[in-house]
Amino acid sequence: MPAAGEHHPAFEEYCECIFELREDDLDVIQARIAERLQVSRPAVSEMMKRLEAEGLITSDDGIRLTDTGRKLAESVVRRHRLAERFLTDILKLSWAEAHHEAGKWEHVISDSVETAMIDLLGDPTTCPHGNPIPGSQYVAPDSEPLASVAVGHEFTVRRITEELEFEPGLLEFLEESSIQPGERGTVTASSPDGTLTIEIDGRHVGVGSFASERILVTG
Structure with a gap:
């Protein structure tokens, strides 16, 4: 399946949004996606059709990522959270600046750069805000x-x-x-x-x- 950066960035953004809403135990509905991504509801409705045609989501029982969609989302989320770590830990940017910049970096980080960042950062398990980095085998404490x-x-x-x-x-x-x-x-x-x-x-x-x-x- 294509890696992050090989899908249209809009597809990556939507899959990432769906993943994070699920991660926070929020119902994934079109209105919430529109609010999170600051786009119109008709635009979300159209994108849902495109994502389903690409095999990235299903909508029979609510909006859910397919296995392919989840792998794409995990890749984008991982690179976003690694970028936040790099930008705060190494470049000393503020949380807000890092979050904004990581939203751009997540679409362009290559496999080799991702591996280098993981090595440089000491294989981090969470982003600066404590959210788990997919693939790190992090087990969150009961909270x-x-x-x-x-x-x-x-x-x-x-x-x-x-x-x-x-x-x-x-x-x-x-x-x-x-x-x-x-x-x-x-x-x-x-x-x-x-x-x-x-x-x-x-x-x-x-x-x-x-x-x-x-x-x-x-x-």
């Missing part, structure tokens, strides 16, 4: 949303789900607030609207309900 942590309890950040990466300004906020995988914190207060106040890296930070429900932590 729960930050929103589930009771006031007074400590937590360790494990994963910033992909859904949060597409919220304007949120990656910048999380990085600046040290809400990053491996960081320990404590929930110090909870508001009726679902906003949590946490103490992390010596600072008190307010985290809204949308984010706290999608930041995964362990105790």
Whole structure:
């Protein structure tokens, strides 16, 4: 089957989107794909027909990747997350800059460059946000949303789900607030609207309900 870069980039983008929505346990519906990719619903509907004709998805029981589509998606996601690692760990770009640039790199990284990046980075298992790199054999620890942590309890950040990466300004906020995988914190207060106040890296930070429900932590 063709490697990443041998399909039209739009096919790769759509397969990647479907993969990541499934990864975050979200229903894969055309409206959600349109929102994530910032395209019109008619454009999504037309692309679904093309993807199905290419043998990349099925739509009999909801939108699902075929084996071929999943392999393509995993290849693109792997290269995106490796690129994010390279851009943050080696080039010291911010999370937001790295996420934006990796969206371009994922379509052009060759097999030899991918292998070289893996070697240089020491065979990483997750992207900077804690999302697993396909093919790394990473086993995620049992985790729960930050929103589930009771006031007074400590937590360790494990994963910033992909859904949060597409919220304007949120990656910048999380990085600046040290809400990053491996960081320990404590929930110090909870508001009726679902906003949590946490103490992390010596600072008190307010985290809204949308984010706290999608930041995964362990105790």
